[in-house]
Structures are given as C-alpha cells and as structure tokens.
Amino acid sequence: MTIMIDTGNYIAAKAAVMARPAVVPAYPITPQTTLVEGIANYVKTGEFKGEYICVESEHSAMCACIGASAAGVRTFTGTSSHGLLLMHEMLHWAALARLPIVMCNINRTVGPGWNIWPDENDSISQRDTGWIQFYCSSNQEIFDTVIQAFKLAENEKVLLPVMINYNAFILSHTSMPVEIPKQKEIDDFLSKYKPRWKLDVDNPITFGNIILPADYEKIRKDMQNSSENAKKLIPEIAKEWKKIFGRYHGDLIEKYRCDGAEYILLAMGAIGAESKVAIDNLRKEGLKVGLARVRTFRPFPKEEILKLGKQADLIVIDRNISVGSEGALFSEVKAALYDKSDAKVYGFIAGLGGKDVPYTDIEKICKKSINGKAKDCEWYNLEGV
Amino acid sequence: MKKYNVVTTISYPKKGAMGKTGTWRVFKPILDKAKCVKCLRCWIYCPEGTVTRNKDDTVSIDYDYCKGCGICANVCKVKAITMEREAKKK
Numbered sequence: 001m002t003i004m005i006d007t008g009n010y011i012a013a014k015a016a017v018m019a020r021p022a023v024v025p026a027y028p029i030t031p032q033t034t035l036v037e038g039i040a041n042y043v044k045t046g047e048f049k050g051e052y053i054c055v056e057s058e059h060s061a062m063c064a065c066i067g068a069s070a071a072g073v074r075t076f077t078g079t080s081s082h083g084l085l086l087m088h089e090m091l092h093w094a095a096l097a098r099l100p101i102v103m104c105n106i107n108r109t110v111g112p113g114w115n116i117w118p119d120e121n122d123s124i125s126q127r128d129t130g131w132i133q134f135y136c137s138s139n140q141e142i143f144d145t146v147i148q149a150f151k152l153a154e155n156e157k158v159l160l161p162v163m164i165n166y167n168a169f170i171l172s173h174t175s176m177p178v179e180i181p182k183q184k185e186i187d188d189f190l191s192k193y194k195p196r197w198k199l200d201v202d203n204p205i206t207f208g209n210i211i212l213p214a215d216y217e218k219i220r221k222d223m224q225n226s227s228e229n230a231k232k233l234i235p236e237i238a239k240e241w242k243k244i245f246g247r248y249h250g251d252l253i254e255k256y257r258c259d260g261a262e263y264i265l266l267a268m269g270a271i272g273a274e275s276k277v278a279i280d281n282l283r284k285e286g287l288k289v290g291l292a293r294v295r296t297f298r299p300f301p302k303e304e305i306l307k308l309g310k311q312a313d314l315i316v317i318d319r320n321i322s323v324g325s326e327g328a329l330f331s332e333v334k335a336a337l338y339d340k341s342d343a344k345v346y347g348f349i350a351g352l353g354g355k356d357v358p359y360t361d362i363e364k365i366c367k368k369s370i371n372g373k374a375k376d377c378e379w380y381n382l383e384g385v
Numbered sequence: 386m387k388k389y390n391v392v393t394t395i396s397y398p399k400k401g402a403m404g405k406t407g408t409w410r411v412f413k414p415i416l417d418k419a420k421c422v423k424c425l426r427c428w429i430y431c432p433e434g435t436v437t438r439n440k441d442d443t444v445s446i447d448y449d450y451c452k453g454c455g456i457c458a459n460v461c462k463v464k465a466i467t468m469e470r471e472a473k474k475k
Contacts, residue, residue, distance in 0.1 A: 098393045159391065197389035205389075209396040222392035 013038025015146035022073035025064030062090035072198030081108035095130025100153030117354020252301035261290030410453030420465035427457035
C-alpha cells in the first residue's frame with residue numbers, strides 16, 4: 001500500500017485505471033477535466049492499457065460506453081453538470097440494456113447563469129434513469145467507491161450502471177492523502193469481467209428490438225428487483241472491503257454519533273463530511289444530535305431512514321431543489337416515514353450554486369430545528385428574497 | 386445458439402419471427418430463369434434475405450417473406466426480374 005496525496009479527480013483516475021477497464025470514452029468538462037486528463041496521462045505512462053477514445057460530446061461518450069460494454073468489456077467514463085445532462089437519453093439506454101458501466105460525475109451547478117461550483121441538481125435530475133447513485137465525501141471514499149462500484153455493477157443480481165458523484169472543487173480539486181492498495185490486491189478483489197450478455201458475431205443476437213407492453217413492464221420490474229438486490233450487496237461489498245483494506249465509509253448511509261440522538265441530520269456529499277464537525281460541536285454543547293450521511297440516493301435507503309425516524313426527529317439538508325416541490329432528499333425522507341413514524345422532518349435548501357455551507361451554518365440549521373423555529377422547507381441564509 | 390439469462394430486449398435470430406411478411410406484398414418479383422446470368426446481385430441486395438442462392442448459383446425467391454420492395458428487379462442487369470401486381474384476393 002502507498003499513500004498518494006492528490007485531488008479527487010486524479011484519485012478517481014487512479015482508481016479507474018486500477019480497475020483495468022478496456023475502454024474509456026470521455027469528453028472534458030470543467031470540473032471533470034483533470035479526471036480524463038489523469039487517465040490520458042496513464043495512457044502515456046503505459047499504466048492504462050485500454051482504449052482511450054476522445055469523443056465529440058458527452059452524448060457520444062455514453063454511446064461509446066454502451067457500444068463497448070455491449071461488446072462485452074469493462075467500461076468507465078466521467079462527466080459533470082451539462083455533460084451529464086447531454087447524456088440523459090443514453091443514461092436510460094445504458095440502464096435498460098443492463099450494462100454495468102461505471103461513471104464519475106462531478107456535481108456542478110446547472111446553468112444559466114454559468115457557474116462551475118458545486119450543486120447536486122445535475123445528478124438529482126438523473127435519478128429516474130435506473131443508475132445507482134453514490135455521493136462521496138472524501139477522496140479516499142472516491143477511490144474505494146470507484147473500485148467497489150465495478151464489483152457491484154457487474155454482479156449478476158444487479159447489472160445496473162453506477163454513477164459516483166462528488167462535489168466540484170471541494171473534492172475534485174482538493175488534495176488529500178489517500179491509501180492506494182497494490183494492483184494485485186485490486187485484481188484479486190475485482191475478478192476479471194465476465195459479461196452477462198454481449199454482441200458477438202459468433203453468436204448473433206439483436207439488441208433493443210421492438211418489445212410489446214407486457215414484456216416491457218417485466219424489464220422495468222427486473223431493474224427494480226435488481227436495485228433492491230443492490231441494497232443488500234452494497235453493505236456486503238463494503239464489509240469485504242473493510243476486511244481486506246481496513247477502510248469503511250458506511251453502507252447505504254454512514255451513521256455518525258447517532259447513539260442516543262434525539263435529532264438526526266441527513267445530508268449528502270461534502271456537506272455530509274462538514275456536518276461531522278458541526279455534530280461534534282453540538283454534542284459538546286450537550287445537544288443530542290447525530291448524523292446520517294446518505295451515500296446512495298439510488299437505491300434509496302428507505303428502511304434505514306425509517307429506523308432513524310423511529311429514533312429521532314430528522315433534519316435534512318439538500319444541495320438541490322426540485323423546483324415546484326422541495327429538496328429531493330427531503331421529499332424522499334418523508335415518503336420513507338409515511339404512516340410508520342410520526343417524527344418531525346425539517347427541510348433546508350443550502351449551498352446551491354456552490355454557496356459555502358460551513359459547519360457553523362450547519363450548527364445553526366440544527367439549532368433552528370431543535371428550537372422549533374424552522375419552516376417546512378427553508379432556504380437557509382438566502383439573502384434579498 | 387447461446388441464450389443469455391438477462392431480462393432485457395435481446396432477440397435471437399429465428400425465421401419468421403414477425404409472421405409471414407410476404408402477405409404485405411403489393412408487387413411480386415417474377416424471375417425469368419432463362420434470362421438469369423447467375424451474377425447474384427439480387428441475392429446480395431435483397432434486404433430481407435428472401436432471395437435464396439442455390440448450389441449452382443441460380444436463385445429462387447421465398448414468397449412467404451418477400452415484401453415486394455422491388456430492389457432485386459432494380460439491380461438486375463439483364464432484366465430477368467419483373468414486378469407484377471399481386472392478384473386481388475377474393
């Protein structure tokens with residue numbers, strides 16, 4: 001094992017190359033650019049032996065991933081914000097075709113106005129595409145999740161593509177020390193990719209043909225079942241990883257100081273990491289607050305959240321807004337509790353367009369909820385509106 | 386043929402999977418074997434694979450699945466294939 005001190009993007013590039021994909025099609029977009037540059041550099045050094053395809057758009061990048069994956073090889077790509085949105089049609093396609101593509105998405109604000117800072121509306125708006133969605137909170141978690149994602153996606157009980165999200169700049173361009181296992185250890189953890197179906201001239205099939213209503217519904221139901229299987233497999237893979245490498249970032253959610261908590265804060269991504277500082281400070285003040293950092297938005301950790309809702313009132317911070325409704329995590333947390341828990345749930349929108357959400361603000365959000373002063377869905381610290 | 390155990394839209398090659406598509410035909414290709422020079426252009430160009438190549442390189446047309454598009458007649462250099470309107474069904 002070695003320690004590599006580098007940015008989230010270069011760490012993701014390292015992880016992707018160590019997973020030995022055969023094809024990486026990619027198109028650069030800020031703040032993902034250094035991720036694909038990192039992989040391109042591994043082509044130069046000879047460390048990446050697969051095919052690196054410079055495509056002409058993100059739509060083409062996902063099409064090339066689909067083509068390569070359908071031909072039966074391990075495939076990886078990365079994108080961000082508008083790039084992810086341009087892929088939208090093909091994201092559905094990859095999931096319905098049950099192709100275990102792994103992709104990093106660097107959460108960046110959607111324009112206009114043009115803004116390259118963190119905001120989760122890009123990936124939240126892709127939530128119904130059938131992709132599994134992870135949200136990371138450190139560079140080590142990015143590395144570990146990229147490797148684990150291949151194992152999860154390629155499992156025959158799952159066969160769904162995986163999107164690993166992490167915040168623009170806060171993680172993508174910030175250096176942290178990350179433990180990198182030996183290549184052999186990664187090879188042993190990730191067995192050689194065996195496609196569950198493929199386009200093969202020696203065994204001809206047609207893919208994506210016309211399908212009648214009764215059969216189409218079966219495909220959607222199978223995706224749903226597979227997503228449920230992923231809920232069981234994510235903790236199993238995390239446990240296996242912990243046993244071998246000694247690191248663990250949580251299962252579907254990461255619980256932090258939830259024992260005896262009367263209030264539990266739910267957040268995703270970098271805000272989830274920042275919240276730990278807030279929780280420590282609040283605990284010092286004697287407030288019984290814990291944190292549940294949501295790692296997977298899809299599959300949604302309904303059962304775990306219900307357990308939390310039976311223990312405590314919940315405070316939800318969303319770095320996204322479903323305009324016309326409320327924060328996406330807030331909605332889904334309430335849906336998970338419906339008719340089974342009478343916990344109060346407080347929703348906050350914070351950090352849109354990359355506005356900083358420091359632990360001091362998170363403490364204020366928690367205190368406002370505890371003091372009963374929070375509105376139903378509050379835009380925290382919004383000025384001039 | 387290898388079958389995959391994945392619930393998605395995979396179709397395996399099978400003759401007549403969509404029924405007897407020959408019933409869609411309005412014009413029927415009629416081959417004059419005396420004019421045919423065995424160049425096999427009709428066999429190459431038929432988009433439905435309904436021109437069958439025989440061992441001696443003569444061809445025959447599978448009317449169960451020929452949709453009557455007329456490409457074979459169009460590409461035939463010696464005009465050995467003519468398109469004739471199907472008789473009205475009574």
